[in-house]
Amino acid sequence: xxxxxxxxxxxxxxxxxxxxxxxxxxxxxxxxxxxxxxxxxxxxxxxxxxxxxxxxxxxxxxxxxxxxxxxxxxxxxxxxxxxxxxxxxxxxxxxxxxxxxxxxxxxxxxxxxxxxxxxxxxxxxxxxxxxxxxxxxxxxxxxxxxxxxxxxxxxxxxxxxxxxxxxxxxxxxxxxxxxxxxxxxxxxxxxxxxxxxxxxxxxxxxxxxxxxxxxxxxxxxxxxxxxxxxxxxxxxxxxxxxxxxxxxxxxxxxxxxxxxxxxxxxxxxxxxxxxxxxxxxxxxxxxxxxxxxxxxxxxxxxxxxxxxxxxxxxxxxxxxxxxxxxxxxxxxxxxxxxxxxxxxxxxxxxxxxxxxxxxxxxxxxxxxxxxxxxxxxxxxxxxxxxxxxxxxxxxxxxxxxxxxxxxxxxxxxxxxxxxxxxxxxxxxxxxxxxxxxxxxxxxxxxxx
Amino acid sequence: xxxxxxxxxxxxxxxxxxxxxxxxxxxxxxxxxxxxxxxxxxxxxxxxxxxxxxxxxxxxxxxxxxxxxxxxxxxxxxxxxxxxxxxxxxxxxxxxxxxxxxxxxxxxxxxxxxxxxxxxxxxxxxxxxxxxxxxxxxxxxxxxxxxxxxxxxxxxxxxxxxxxxxxxxxxxxxxxxxxxxxxxxxxx
Ligand code: FES
Ligand SMILES: [Fe+2]
Numbered sequence: 001x002x003x004x005x006x007x008x009x010x011x012x013x014x015x016x017x018x019x020x021x022x023x024x025x026x027x028x029x030x031x032x033x034x035x036x037x038x039x040x041x042x043x044x045x046x047x048x049x050x051x052x053x054x055x056x057x058x059x060x061x062x063x064x065x066x067x068x069x070x071x072x073x074x075x076x077x078x079x080x081x082x083x084x085x086x087x088x089x090x091x092x093x094x095x096x097x098x099x100x101x102x103x104x105x106x107x108x109x110x111x112x113x114x115x116x117x118x119x120x121x122x123x124x125x126x127x128x129x130x131x132x133x134x135x136x137x138x139x140x141x142x143x144x145x146x147x148x149x150x151x152x153x154x155x156x157x158x159x160x161x162x163x164x165x166x167x168x169x170x171x172x173x174x175x176x177x178x179x180x181x182x183x184x185x186x187x188x189x190x191x192x193x194x195x196x197x198x199x200x201x202x203x204x205x206x207x208x209x210x211x212x213x214x215x216x217x218x219x220x221x222x223x224x225x226x227x228x229x230x231x232x233x234x235x236x237x238x239x240x241x242x243x244x245x246x247x248x249x250x251x252x253x254x255x256x257x258x259x260x261x262x263x264x265x266x267x268x269x270x271x272x273x274x275x276x277x278x279x280x281x282x283x284x285x286x287x288x289x290x291x292x293x294x295x296x297x298x299x300x301x302x303x304x305x306x307x308x309x310x311x312x313x314x315x316x317x318x319x320x321x322x323x324x325x326x327x328x329x330x331x332x333x334x335x336x337x338x339x340x341x342x343x344x345x346x347x348x349x350x351x352x353x354x355x356x357x358x359x360x361x362x363x364x365x366x367x368x369x370x371x372x373x374x375x376x377x378x379x380x381x382x383x384x385x386x387x388x389x390x391x392x393x394x395x396x397x398x399x400x401x402x403x404x405x406x407x408x409x410x411x412x413x414x415x416x417x418x419x420x421x422x423x424x425x426x427x428x429x430x431x432x433x434x435x436x437x438x439x440x441x442x443x444x445x446x447x448x
Numbered sequence: 449x450x451x452x453x454x455x456x457x458x459x460x461x462x463x464x465x466x467x468x469x470x471x472x473x474x475x476x477x478x479x480x481x482x483x484x485x486x487x488x489x490x491x492x493x494x495x496x497x498x499x500x501x502x503x504x505x506x507x508x509x510x511x512x513x514x515x516x517x518x519x520x521x522x523x524x525x526x527x528x529x530x531x532x533x534x535x536x537x538x539x540x541x542x543x544x545x546x547x548x549x550x551x552x553x554x555x556x557x558x559x560x561x562x563x564x565x566x567x568x569x570x571x572x573x574x575x576x577x578x579x580x581x582x583x584x585x586x587x588x589x590x591x592x593x594x595x596x597x598x599x600x601x602x603x604x605x606x607x608x609x610x611x612x613x614x615x616x617x618x619x620x621x622x623x624x625x626x627x628x629x630x631x632x633x634x635x636x
Contacts (some may be wrong), residue, residue, distance in 0.1 A: 188626040
C-alpha cells in the first residue's frame, strides 16, 4: 500500500511517480482533490438562451450545465435518481425538460423531478418528488462569465480559491470591454496519460517548449525560424494556491505580426491598446499572456487563444476538451484568424499540441515498470529562488525557467489528497508566502 | 469528355458515372493513398490546388431534431482548417526529423472505398465522395483507427503532372466525436 504522506515533497522538489499510476491514489483524488476543488463548467457564451445546456464532467462525474429562466446557470449530476441512467445524452442543445429514456422520469432545467410515469398506480402516493431530484451542484461561481462548480461546502469562495491567480486570469478574462466568447463546439480527444502531467505542464513548464515543440514553428512559416538565445529571454513564472502562470516578457504592449500573431490580431490590439491598458495595465499587457492552469485541471494559453479542461479517465487516461476564445466584439476576420490559429497549434492535430501528448503517453508507458515506479522525479528547478511581488507581479514568482508553479501544484494536490482541511491548507500557504523575500529592486528592473 | 448520368431528377443517392471517369477517379484516389502510405509527402502535397481548403470539422452528439448541428460549420470548431500554405507547413513539419509525434514515424495504411462521383458546380470539376478506413500503428504497440467520409472536389490537372486531377477541396467527416487517439498526425 502506498504511504500517501511520502508521495510529494514540495520543499525539496520531489515526487513519487506512483501519483500518476496508483489506482488507490486515483480513487482518493477523485473524492479529496476534485471533490474539494472548483472545477470549470462552462463559459457564458456556450449557453446563449433559456434551456441551453451542455453536458460536461466534473472529473469522472457527468453533469448538465443549464441556462435557467432567470438567466442564471445551474448544474446537476447527469444521473437519474431512479436507476442511475444518464438523463441527457446529447453533448449540447436547447431543452425545456430532460426526460430519462429508461423509465421516463422527467427533470426541469434545475434538475427537479417534475414528472414520473404512472405515478399514481406505480407509487401510490409514496414518492416524494422533491427529495428525488437530480443531485445539484451546490455551489456555482460566475467569474467574469466563466462558471466553476464545486461539490464541497468546505472549499473557500472562488475568488479566495483563486488568490493571486486572479491577477493572471484577469489578463485574459478581463482584457476587453466586450468580454470573451468561445468558438462553438468542443473539440475532444483522448490521451493515455495521467491528468497531472497535462495540468502541471500548462501551469508551470516553459522549459519544454523549444525542445518538445522544435518542429511547431516549421509548420507555421516557410521562412527560416530564428530562435532567440534562451539564456537571454526574459520571463517570469507565478505559482500560488496550486495555480500557475508563466511566460516571456514582451518589450511592447503590442507585438508586430509574426507567425504566431496574425495581422488582424495586431491591428485589433493596436485599436484597443488604451482599452486593454485601462483594464489590465501595462505590466500585464507585457508580462502575462502565456501558459496557465487554475488548479486542478483548467488551463489556457493566452497568446494562442486556447482553453481546455483535462478530464481524468482513470489514472492512465485523460480526455482533453478544448475551446478557442475570441474577443466578443472582434471582426469576423479576426475571429477566423484566432480560431484557425488555435486549431492549427493546439488541437488533436495541432502542430504543437501533438508533441505534448507524445511525451505524456511515453512517460505513462514507461511507468508500467516497477522500477520506473520506484523512481523519484525531480521538480526542483529554481528551488529557493522564489521572490514575492517581483516586477509588479503579485504573489510568488520565479524565473520563467523554474518549477515554482509545479511545486505549488503538487503541494496543493498532496495537501488535499491527504485530507488536510481547507483552513489548514490556506493557513500554511499564507505562512509560506510571507516567508519568501520581497522582490529585490534589480529584479524588478530586469523584469521590466 | 466526362459524362456523368443522373438517372432521375429527384434526390437519389444513386450516382451513375461512366466507367472511364469512375475508373480514373478511383485510380487517382488510390495513387494519392499510396503516396501517403509510402511517406511521399512532398509529392502528395502537389496533388492539391493552390486554392484548396482542407477541412476536418468538429462533430458532436446531437438528438435527431438537431442533427443538422452535428457536424460543425466553418465558423465553429474544427480539427483542421488549412489552406495550401498551412497544409504544406504540416508536410514540412512531419518530414523535418524533429517532429516528435511523427519521429520515429507512424505506419499507416489507407483503405479508400465507396467512391461516388458526380459533376460539381463548376463545369469540368467532379464532386467525389469516398469512405476511408485508416489504420495507424505507432512505436511499439500503439494503434488508432480513423474512419470517415471524404468530400472532395477534383479539378482536371495538367497531364504533364502525371495525375489526371488535382484536389481543389477536401472536407473530412470523422465518425468519432471524441477522437480516440492522442494525435491526428496522419493525413486523411
Ligand atoms: S433510470 Fe431513469 S427513469 Fe428509471
Ligand atoms: Fe507543450
